[in-house]
Amino acid sequence: MKDILCATDLTPAADIALHFALQIADRSSSQVTLLHVVEEGDANGPDGLNHLGRLDDQVQRMNGTERVRKLLLEGHFMTRIAEESERGHALVVMGTHGPRGIRQTLFGADILKLVRRISQPTLVVQETTPTENAFDHIVMPVAGHADIDRLLEAVSMLARIHASEVHIYQLVRPNEEPSEQLIANRKRMMERLHEEHVRCVQVMEPSTHFSIGFAEPTIRYAERIGAGCIAMMSHASNDHRYIADAEKERLLTNDAGIPVLCS
Template sequence: MKDLLCTTDLTPASDAALRKALALADRMGTRVSLLHVLGKAERTDERRAQMQAAMEKQVESIGGTGVRILLIEGDFKDVIVEESGKDRSLLVMGTHGPHGLRQSLFGADILKLVRRSHVPSFVVQAGSAVDGDLSRIVLPVAGHATIARLLDAVCTLATAHSAEVHVFQLMRPGEQPSDELLRNKLAMLQRLEQEGIAHVEANVPQAGFSVGFSGPTVEYAKSIGAGCIAIMAHASEEYRYIADAEKERILANEALVPVLCA
């Protein structure tokens, strides 16, 4: 059984990530591997032992059981990416929103990391309601050439949590959706129907004019009490010129809604 990889820098954000990872693992019938990448100052025997003890305390304080602790030296982003490829099903990370992780993981950095990950990533913030369930998932339509990995991840989480998936399309005044976007929307709806997953087709008119999509997406997720927003990690050709900034805003959204990226 593939496990969940959860990163920690021993901050409140990583506490939130571990809580969510444990909840997800319980629903998915697997276990959690908790990873801390040792900085240069932590690579002595004494400091390594201190970090081991601190991680054990973190797990104990949250009430976790069966957690495998990993202490690995190296560049923390490279190590996370490498470990994500070792028979994992999901990478769970905590951020401090716009201010990033203590180890400088924020904004463009976290977007680059979820793009490099070998598995889908689940990103939570320090204040996210991680103890809540995933009864609703917002899945924005996307104009990418392939959406298979994201759709697989959404179906896995939705099935494990008996969640309702909201296929979200922002309806822009006077704008005709691309063929790719409409094709993917149909594929999403058909897949959810085939999997027996409850779903809603949410066609939401845009209020005002803006080429951005992050604000309306987060607002809709907040309005329905969504447990996460599921987005493509990479940009589509259609919105490539704004996509990175918009995805960063979703990852660090002020509503504190967790984000699934694939």
Template sequence: MLDILCATDLSPTAAAGVLFADDLASRMAGNVTLLHVLGKNERTGEGRDKAQVFMDRHASLVEHTTVTELMLEGDALATIAEEASRHAMMVCATHGPQGLRQQLFGADILKLVRKLPVPCLVVQDQSTVPARPGPVVLPVAGHENITGLLDAVVMLARAYQAPVHIFQLLRPGESPSDQLLENKKRMMLHLEEHGVSHEEIDVPGTTFSIGFAAGTIAHARKAEASCIAIMADASDEYRYMADAEKERMLTNEHGIPVLCAP
């Protein structure tokens, strides 16, 4: 049976991730595994007892399927990545770049999703589980291999019973590269082969900007999207600016969830 890993630092913000994991697992007829990597002060005695109390509270938020609690020791990044390999996907909540309780789920969130061998849905404290999911917004990516991204999009679109918007921001006076054009065709073909409804959304840029996050977020908000789907790693074409743009999407002010594919 499909199992979704939900990594948590046991903070109130992390509870948002638990709610999304519960919702997705129920839509996919799957289960949830709740993972917390114990800090140094949580491994014995009172610290561990306190962590268990918070873990149980998070587990109680899973109301639509079964949940397994898992508390492990070790390097947080490596431990989460290793455990994720045993699951279909992961869900976690980020604190954003400010006011961090735990660096890994804040400033280092991009580092975390890039380490994972499975897709990860990143949500925020203000993200709300969709009662009627909107489209999955899929920006055209410039990577050579987008198979993992497309498989993740199909999985989520089917779970949400939602269409996919293949989104491309057209910059003034600039033509898309051959790689972008080829990938757009691959996206359409892959979705057609898997019976996922989709449409092309080409948005002309009104001003020249090398970034892509703002336009993507604006469309996702207008479309009331269930999420934005991106590659975790940067493409060669936009490597020099990709980190900042991806972090901007992951921590967008509207709380739109972001699906990151390996």
């Protein structure tokens, strides 16, 4: 497997992100590129040495000395992360909270904007995400997109290296028929996961109250089964497009701190 790109702003949330990047790297026999973006002109001289020293400290805290390549870039962090994601990495991992840096911008809509710019699947964690997470269960809601293969590939990769069981989750609302695309995608998910020898189950959960939102029931289901990850398409499909962005933001910043895999 190609290496994993982990974006850091040197905050506690970034420690959590590096923890998961190293966990995945260990299980897939790969390496981690730890990226820190600073303002223009700050990468050289004393400031640059200070930033590199803090990167070293973070790597040592996480016992990742032998497996991490440190990368210091100048510019706007969203732009640099997106650009670096195109340079042959298999996965991007990043945290969403911290007193400065990424936290200043990455709340709600801005988190979603960044993962949509990143060219590779992205695992988003939070400062509150428990580090004791073996990804035993991955919840993958059925999406109405025409092309779900890249997300399926990322889910399959995580599931294979963690021996996870994938729950193909669909919320069933009264008097609402699923679209042909949803039906086709549910079938495609099952077929692909079987091809990859990944354990999977279909979950058709009746809606318990009237709501067109999907984030809350998905999060609560993931909590009930002790899921280590929720997988979602970062872009909106034609189904409920007008609420999709807000619902995806809720998933990314879910109050349970469950990691979210986006593509």
